[in-house]
Every structure is written in structure tokens, then in C-alpha cells.
Amino acid sequence: MNRVKKVLSSKQIVTLVWVIGLIIVWEIGATVIAQTKRTPEYVLPHISQIVDSVFSDKLVNGSQTATQIVLSNAALTLVRAGIGFIIGSIIGFILALLMNMFLPVEKIAFPYLMMIQMIPILGMAPIILAITKDIDKSRIVIAAILTFYPVATNTLAGFKAVEKAKHELMYSIAAKKKDIYKKLLIPASLPYFFTGLKISAPMAITASILVDTLQGGGGLGCMLSQSLKHAMSIYVFWQIVFFSAIIGILSFYLMSVIEKLVSPYKKVRR
Amino acid sequence: MLRAKKMNVDYSKDLGSDTEELKTGIIIENLSVRFPDKNGGDPVEALQNINLEIKPGEFVSLVGPSGCGKTTLLRTIADLQQPTTGTISIGGLTPREIRLQQKFGIVFQNPVLYEWRTVRRNVCMPMEIMGIPKPERTRRVTQMLELVGLYNFGKMHPHELSGGMQQRVGIARALALRPKILLMDEPFSALDEFTKEKLHLDLQRIWSKTKKTIIFVTHSIQEAVFLSDKVVVLSPHPGRISAVVDINLPRPRGLEIKDTMEFNSLVSKVRNSFEGV
Numbered sequence: 111m112n113r114v115k116k117v118l119s120s121k122q123i124v125t126l127v128w129v130i131g132l133i134i135v136w137e138i139g140a141t142v143i144a145q146t147k148r149t150p151e152y153v154l155p156h157i158s159q160i161v162d163s164v165f166s167d168k169l170v171n172g173s174q175t176a177t178q179i180v181l182s183n184a185a186l187t188l189v190r191a192g193i194g195f196i197i198g199s200i201i202g203f204i205l206a207l208l209m210n211m212f213l214p215v216e217k218i219a220f221p222y223l224m225m226i227q228m229i230p231i232l233g234m235a236p237i238i239l240a241i242t243k244d245i246d247k248s249r250i251v252i253a254a255i256l257t258f259y260p261v262a263t264n265t266l267a268g269f270k271a272v273e274k275a276k277h278e279l280m281y282s283i284a285a286k287k288k289d290i291y292k293k294l295l296i297p298a299s300l301p302y303f304f305t306g307l308k309i310s311a312p313m314a315i316t317a318s319i320l321v322d323t324l325q326g327g328g329g330l331g332c333m334l335s336q337s338l339k340h341a342m343s344i345y346v347f348w349q350i351v352f353f354s355a356i357i358g359i360l361s362f363y364l365m366s367v368i369e370k371l372v373s374p375y376k377k378v379r380r
Numbered sequence: 381m382l383r384a385k386k387m388n389v390d391y392s393k394d395l396g397s398d399t400e401e402l403k404t405g406i407i408i409e410n411l412s413v414r415f416p417d418k419n420g421g422d423p424v425e426a427l428q429n430i431n432l433e434i435k436p437g438e439f440v441s442l443v444g445p446s447g448c449g450k451t452t453l454l455r456t457i458a459d460l461q462q463p464t465t466g467t468i469s470i471g472g473l474t475p476r477e478i479r480l481q482q483k484f485g486i487v488f489q490n491p492v493l494y495e496w497r498t499v500r501r502n503v504c505m506p507m508e509i510m511g512i513p514k515p516e517r518t519r520r521v522t523q524m525l526e527l528v529g530l531y532n533f534g535k536m537h538p539h540e541l542s543g544g545m546q547q548r549v550g551i552a553r554a555l556a557l558r559p560k561i562l563l564m565d566e567p568f569s570a571l572d573e574f575t576k577e578k579l580h581l582d583l584q585r586i587w588s589k590t591k592k593t594i595i596f597v598t599h600s601i602q603e604a605v606f607l608s609d610k611v612v613v614l615s616p617h618p619g620r621i622s623a624v625v626d627i628n629l630p631r632p633r634g635l636e637i638k639d640t641m642e643f644n645s646l647v648s649k650v651r652n653s654f655e656g657v
């Protein structure tokens with residue numbers, strides 16, 4: 111009994127149950143919809159049909175297959191999301207440093223950060239587009255805005271979580287501020303910094319896709335809305351949905367991998 | 381060049397003795413430390429009217445029941461805690477000035493290791509900050525880890541060590557600095573009897589070679605008597621000095637001294653000066 115319980119509660123099993131459950135619900139939905147008069151593939155195709163469409167060489171917009179459309183537009187979106195993410199991370203980290211070094215900066219900046227964070231991207235995106243007048247720049251800026259906040263707040267929390275005793279060791283040997291940051295605060299807050307990155311990486315991608323929908327200049331989001339308007343195969347839509355979800359999850363794991371590579375930190379397992 | 385360095389086996393030099401004049405006598409006058417009560421009650425008198433003189437190069441132990449202010453006294457000397465009233469003078473300077481000259485080495489009651497650094501790099505860390513050149517750092521780390529019996533654990537991280545091993549890393553780290561004033565807060569409390577006795581002898585040897593001033597907090601009267609020139613007994617609530625017992629046993633002291641009459645009568649003398657315990 112206990113053994114069964116253990117197996118059932120393991121992480122992989124949970125994931126598996128989730129995926130299977132999702133597939134079942136999906137297929138029931140697809141079957142029900144197929145029974146209605148509408149052609150099912152315009153709304154909710156079977157999963158097998160979507161998988162088929164990935165490998166099919168049927169041209170859907172005259173020159174490209176569904177997969178080609180997704181991949182070529184993905185590059186456009188993801189590269190911008192990546193650039194924005196990197197810029198946002200750097201700004202977020204520097205901001206955390208400044209807020210930790212100078213209390214007034216924290217007092218002044220924090221409410222603004224909260225406010226920026228509360229504006230929905232849907233509202234912010236057109237404003238940014240109007241300011242930058244360039245969809246590429248907007249993608250980068252929006253991704254950066256969404257990234258810097260979780261990075262800044264988490265890193266700041268990391269600085270503040272350093273125990274007093276660890277500071278006292280530095281104090282007792284009259285360490286300079288530079289050394290305290292280099293040898294204590296920054297290494298100690300790395301796990302927090304990466305938590306920030308893990309939160310914001312999928313967000314940056316989502317945001318970049320959202321910005322695409324604003325203009326017809328290509329990108330995953332643009333294709334998403336075009337395919338919804340039946341200008342293209344519905345399979346493009348579903349492929350993008352799955353592709354984005356997978357990329358989002360991968361971006362999270364990529365951060366974990368980078369964390370393991372760069373951080374000398376060993377997690378305490380006790 | 382390198383060879384000549386390696387051939388240098390003068391142990392006294394290795395342990396960082398220096399001939400420069402040591403102004404590390406400590407004079408504590410009318411020292412009081414009061415902690416305000418957070419709930420608005422009476423403040424805690426951690427230390428009240430402490431007067432104590434420690435000569436340069438003296439080995440002094442602080443003993444007393446838990447909560448009597450030993451750690452507080454040590455922290456006040458180290459400039460980690462500000463006195464409410466009274467003064468501390470170390471060779472004519474304030475604790476702060478001594479701290480800024482990087483003359484303190486502290487072994488904390490909890491080892492305070494940086495868990496992202498290996499044992500070696502933990503011991504190394506203060507030396508990096510003091511700007512000691514890398515080859516010298518490496519040499520000292522090796523030497524100190526050998527001393528505390530952790531040479532084979534240099535590449536491990538603190539959480540992979542037992543409590544006693546972590547404590548020894550803290551000791552190695554403080555010794556590697558070769559501080560003029562060594563402040564040790566129950567450094568051997570988590571160690572077994574054998575390791576402890578070995579380290580007692582090592583510490584005595586280092587102390588006699590390097591002439592540093594050592595203030596040593598312990599709960600063990602035997603340990604205090606064995607190591608010290610002077611045992612200071614504190615009593616609690618408020619923390620006051622209830623006795624100072626001079627230990628005039630000959631040096632160097634071997635473990636066999638613990639079986640002598642003189643030793644045991646000193647232990648009794650210290651024990652009898654505990655108040656109300």
C-alpha cells in the first residue's frame with residue numbers, strides 16, 4: 111500500500127496524470143464539437159490532427175507549411191523576447207543593488223515599480239508602441255518591463271535575507287562595501303535572482319507574443335490572430351499555442367540549468 | 381625562490397609570530413551593556429559595571445552560567461556591540477580602531493560559514509579581503525586545515541560537515557588571519573574529548589609562539605583552567621564579574637597536568653566562585 115502511495119505521489123506520476131487527464135478532456139471536447147454541425151477542425155481539432163499537421167507538407171498560405179510559418183515567426187518573436195529579457199534582468203539586478211545600497215532609492219522607486227507592474231500589458235503595449243513607433247523595439251521594451259520587476263524584487267529580497275551573523279563576519283574584518291557585495295551579498299542572493307529569472311522568462315515570451323498581435327508585422331502573435339480569423343489553417347493556431355507553451359516551460363528549465371552551471375551554491379538537502 | 385620558501389620550516393615563523401611591539405593589552409572600565417526590552421518592560425542588564433585588565437599576550441577565559449553575558453562582553457570588545465556606558469581601550473585605541481586595523485580574529489559561537497563556498501574557500505575568505513597574496517593564502521589554508529584535522533575535507537561544502545567539523549572550520553578561519561587579538565566564543569563546545577584535547581595543545585602552542593592576546597569563552601571550567609593565565613567568572617542578572625582567578629600553572633602544560641593537585645584545586649576555586657548556581 112505504502113509503496114503504491116509513494117509511487118503515486120512522485121513528481122513524474124503527477125505530471126503524467128496531468129497530461130493524460132488533459133488529453134482525455136481535450137479529446138472528449140473535440141469529439142463533442144465534431145458532432146455539432148460545424149467542421150471540427152476550425153475549432154477544436156483532435157490532438158492527432160494537430161500532430162499530423164506538424165509533419166504535413168501541405169502549404170497553408172501559398173508558400174509555407176504550417177510548421178514553417180510557426181518556426182519562421184517564432185524566431186522573430188523569441189529573439190526580441192530574449193533581448194528584452196536580458197536587458198530587463200540587467201536593469202532589475204542593478205535596481206536591486208541600488209535599492210539595497212541607498213534606502214531612499216528603495217523608498218522612492220518601489221511604489222513606482224509596483225504601479226508599472228499593475229498596468230496590464232494589454233494596456234501598456236499600445237502606449238509603448240506609440241512611443242517607440244516600432245514593433246521590434248516594443249517587443250523588447252515590453253519583455254524588459256515584465257522581466258525587471260520580478261528580478262529586482264527577488265534579488266532585493268535575497269540581499270535582505272542574508273543573516274546578520276554573516277554580515278558581522280565581514281564587519282569584524284573591516285570589509286569594504288565592494289567586498290561585502292562581491293563575496294557575501296551577491297553570491298548569497300543568487301538563488302533569489304534566479305527565482306526572479308524563472309518567473310519572468312515565460313512572462314517575457316508571452317508578452318512578446320501579445321505585442322505581435324498589435325500589428326501585422328509578423329511574429330507568433332500576429333500569426334495567431336490571423337489564423338483565428340480563418341485567413342490560415344486553424345492548425346497554425348494550435349501549433350503556436352503548443353509551441354509557445356513548450357517554449358515557456360523550456361525557458362524556465364533553461365534558467366534552472368544556467369543556475370546550476372554558474373552558481374557555486376549547493377542546495378542544502380536536510 | 382620557490383624552493384627556498386618551501387625549505388623554510390621554522391614553525392614559529394609559519395605561525396605568524398612577529399617582533400613588532402604588541403599593543404594589545406585591553407583595559408575595560410565601568411562597562412555596562414543594557415538591551416532595551418522590546419515589550420516595554422525593564423531593560424536587560426547584560427553587563428553591569430565590568431572592570432577588567434588584560435595584559436598584552438595574556439590568555440584569558442570567561443566562564444559563567446548561560447546568559448551571564450560572556451558573548452556580550454566578547455562582542456563589545458570586538459566592536460560588534462556598543463557599550464551603554466563605560467570604555468574599552470585596546471593598546472590605547474578604541475575597539476573600532478582595532479577592528480578597522482583588522483587585528484581581530486573571531487570564532488563565533490555559531491560557526492557562521494558561507495554555504496556557497498567550500499571549506500577551503502571559507503577559510504580563505506577573510507584573507508582575500510585583507511589582500512593577502514594568493515600563494516600565502518593557499519599555504520595558510522592548508523596549514524590551518526591540517527591543524528584542525530580537516531585537510532581532507534577542503535573541497536566539501538559546510539552543509540556536508542558535522543556540527544563539530546563546521547566549528548573547526550570557523551577556528552581555522554580565525555587562526556589563518558593570524559590576528560593580534562583572538563576572540564573565541566565556545567570554540568570547542570561541539571567537539572569530542574579527544575579532538576578537544578588535541579586542539580587545546582595546539583592552541584597553547586600557537587599562543588605561546590605568536591604572543592597573541594586570547595579571550596576564550598567556555599562552559600568548561602577544566603578547559604578554562606588548563607588553557608588560561610586568568611579565569612574570569614561572570615554571574616548573571618545582571619552580568620557582573622564575581623571573581624578573577626589567576627592560574628599560575630607552569631607552561632607549556634601537558635595533559636598530565638590535569639591530574640595534579642594544583643590543577644584540581646584551581647578548578648575547585650573557580651567552581652566555588654560561581655554565584656547562586
Ligand SMILES: Nc1ncnc2c1ncn2[C@@H]1O[C@H](COP(=O)(O)OP(=O)(O)OP(=O)(O)O)[C@@H](O)[C@H]1O
Nearest residue numbers: 415424425426445446447448449450451452453489
Ligand atoms: N541582541 C540582544 N538583544 C536583547 N537581549 C540580548 C541580546 N543579546 C544578548 N541579550 C541578553 O543578554 C544576556 C547575556 O547574553 P549573552 O549571549 O551574552 O550570554 P552568554 O553568557 O554568552 O550565554 P551562553 O553561555 O548561553 O552563550 C542574556 O540575558 C540575553 O538575553
Ligand SMILES: [Mg+2]
Nearest residue numbers: 450451489565
Ligand atoms: Mg554565548
